[in-house]
Amino acid sequence: MGSHRSGGATLFALSARQVTKRFPGVLANDRVDFDLLPGEVHTLLGENGAGKSTLASVLCGLYKPDEGAVLRNGTQVRLTSPRHGLQNGIAMVHQHFRLVDRFTVAENVVLGHRKLPFRLRANDLEDQVGQVAERFGLPLDPRAVVGELSAGQRQRVEIVKALYHGAEILLLDEPTALLAPPEVEKLFETVRAMTQAGKSVVFVSHKLGEVVDISDRVTVMRDGRVTGSVARGEADTRKLAELMVGRDIDLSPRRSRGEAKGTLLSLSNVGLTKDGVDHIAQVSFDVRAGEIVGVAGVSGNGQRELAEIVAGLIAPTSGEVSINGERVNGVGTRNVRKAGLAYVPEDRLGTGLAPSLSIVDNLVLTRDRGFLVDRKSAHAEAEAFIAQLEIKTPNALTATRKLSGGNSQKVLLAREIFAAGNNSRVLVVCSPTRGLDVGAVEAVHKLLDEARSAGKAILLISEDLDEVLTLADKILVLYRGSVVHEAMGDQVDVEAVGLAMAGLS
Ligand SMILES: Nc1ncnc2c1ncn2[C@@H]1O[C@H](COP(=O)(O)OP(=O)(O)OP(=O)(O)O)[C@@H](O)[C@H]1O
Ligand SMILES: [Mg+2]
Structure with missing residues (x-):
């Protein structure tokens, strides 16, 4: 994990400063500060409804914060859309995928790229998409039709899409929720390949076990607020659980205390x-x-x-x-x-x-x-x-x-x-x-x-x-x-x- 320093101050790849976001009747993000270092895997951990997806959506340009700012390499960016976010090198893979089922993998990846320098031939396109996929260890057939892919494969399409369009910062919202254990391991390898290539990853999760493995740092949210930020090595599941729910958690075995009956x-x-x-x-x-x-x-x-x-x-x-x-x-x-x-x-x-x-x-x-x-x-x-x-x-x-x-x-x-x-x-x-x-x-x-x-x-x-x-x-x-x-x-x-x-x- 590296940090770029300029004039003694750490320059973050991406930051939220006092971000507040409201929905009718809900304060989803309450003066949230968040810093992502270049080359870092930074997990956003929190219970259901804590405000993780909302923060990620603000960071990628999908939502405009009601108050506060988003900073890219120390400079405020006023993102107006996810496309604008991507122009700034920021992409989000959502909890629910947004792909076109009847298109091929390659078509989905290139979709939304209005300013293609020239009309690429399908073959070239597929080659390019295949190269990006391979480079980051994302096995995918560029010619496959997306509607026929498994959840894990669709997710790879989303990630390849972000990388193809030059994302330097990737926000993955609950990326393991739909994956089987071997697919999770594959995803982690990809995440490592991305950070080795200097990219930064925000990993959104509510699963304690997995975040300790993959993260350089974990920031915990509860009820729209940040309750703590813990570096790798200091992050044990008990401490994180407490930050998540604000009390001690007991997950020790529970067995029948009486005799079972008929x-x-x-x-x-x-x-x-x-x-x-x-x-x-x-x-x-x-x-x-x-x-x-x-x-x-x-x-x-x-x-x-x-x-x-x-x-x-x-x-x-x-x-x-x-x-x-x-x-x-x-x-x-x-x-x-x-x-x-x-x-x-x-x-x-x-x-x-x-x-x-x-x-x-x-x-x-x-x-x-x-x-x-x-x-x-x-x-x-x-x-x-x-x-x-x-x-x-x-x-x-x-x-x-x-x-x-x-x-x-x-x-x-x-x-x-x-x-x-x-x-x-x-x-x-x-x-x-x-x-x-x-x-x-x-x-x-x-x-x-x-x-x-x-x-x-x-x-x-x-x-x-x-x-x-x-x-x-x-x-x-x-x-x-x-x-x-x-x-x-x-x-x-x-x-x-x-x-x-x-x-x-
Ligand atoms: N588009 C929306 N309209 C209204 N309320 C919303 C909207 N999006 C989120 N909320 C509310 O804001 C709060 C934070 O939601 P958010 O989706 O950010 O939580 P989360 O931490 O991602 O939870 P989960 O683990 O369940 O995905 C919740 O109370 C949710 O109901
Ligand atoms: Mg969410």
């Missing part, structure tokens, strides 16, 4: 075969009242199918699923709910919330028609959840589409796990804390622990091994649709679990 959920020899392929094979286990059974595994090893079978969405091709002794093979969401099951799917946006409805209305959405909804108590309940889960929202009547991703997830969890009128005794939760920040993770873990103490039978399916290890009384490892390893939560051999997840046991 079996509420039972799978016996469950299999799912499609087109001659076994997606699930011979899976048998029980979940008892007052117990959390955790299913660990690398994503794509049958977790989704297993969850959907238990939730009654798809019927197994062999074996039996029963809730409280009642056979529920493929009976559908409504009936399985009646049998006592609550389900938090992995794909929360598609299935979970009605985005135009308020938090209060979403909480009562799945209640039985016969259940007379008392709005006053529903409102009070919503407010209790907002406080308990630290849901950032102007109030309980706010439409959930206005909440940040992590905060809407908390609303769904609150409804499925705890809402009054929810008499489910069996809970199936898939990656319940994916996308949540540490404070929220702690809150959700506490809630799941309470649900267990209240006698619910919980099946926790999560790609996050730490989460499974933290909560589960019993751990199953799913590999290619089969349970290949089983252990009690307090006697886990973590290495053995890791090997099993990789199919090496």
Whole structure:
């Protein structure tokens, strides 16, 4: 990490000085100071809704600050658009990509470059794009059609696009959110290649674990303000967690304290075969009242199918699923709910919330028609959840589409796990804390622990091994649709679990 000095003062590649940005009813950035050194990876860390994306958007020219200034190499720049930002060497890769699906990679990369010196032939263009991609270790086929690419590949297109247009400063907003672990490693290599080429990177994240690895410095935001800035070496996860949430965080293991009681959920020899392929094979286990059974595994090893079978969405091709002794093979969401099951799917946006409805209305959405909804108590309940889960929202009547991703997830969890009128005794939760920040993770873990103490039978399916290890009384490892390893939560051999997840046991 280098810093350019002139006249004894450090010259920053990019700075925010007392930046304030308001949205109706929200102070998203409150007098924020931020400095990025040349050649540095500087992480912007903070909980959902802390103001990270807003600051990055100000720095790249998408938003104009209400007050304060953006400085480029010590000189104030008044950016009027992202294009203007790019002319100043600043580019942002957004949380949600902005590519044209039917265009090729090369076309997307060059798009928006109005002043091409001459009309390039497609071949030359593809060569140039390929060269940029290769130089920064971003494997991409310039001729591929973007609509057919994975999330990781699309992200590479966005990065190559920024580099192709001469970006010296790259703002990556939650770049790892959609990536599988090996893709994250690849992205980190690219980030290193960029800083070695003298470029600077702002890395926006709410995941503590990964930022310690990649950052030269971490600046933490909370409620629109900067709460601290920590250099590499001084940044340990505990300290960062405190800066993020303003209090001590407890993510130590939580296990059942009492005896588990009778079996509420039972799978016996469950299999799912499609087109001659076994997606699930011979899976048998029980979940008892007052117990959390955790299913660990690398994503794509049958977790989704297993969850959907238990939730009654798809019927197994062999074996039996029963809730409280009642056979529920493929009976559908409504009936399985009646049998006592609550389900938090992995794909929360598609299935979970009605985005135009308020938090209060979403909480009562799945209640039985016969259940007379008392709005006053529903409102009070919503407010209790907002406080308990630290849901950032102007109030309980706010439409959930206005909440940040992590905060809407908390609303769904609150409804499925705890809402009054929810008499489910069996809970199936898939990656319940994916996308949540540490404070929220702690809150959700506490809630799941309470649900267990209240006698619910919980099946926790999560790609996050730490989460499974933290909560589960019993751990199953799913590999290619089969349970290949089983252990009690307090006697886990973590290495053995890791090997099993990789199919090496
Ligand atoms: N375009 C907008 N209109 C209204 N409010 C907004 C807008 N963008 C952000 N906000 C609000 O400003 C606050 C900060 O949001 P921001 O998106 O910067 O948070 P974040 O730290 O990026 O969170 P996350 O981790 O969930 O992405 C939030 O309360 C959010 O609801
Ligand atoms: Mg954001």
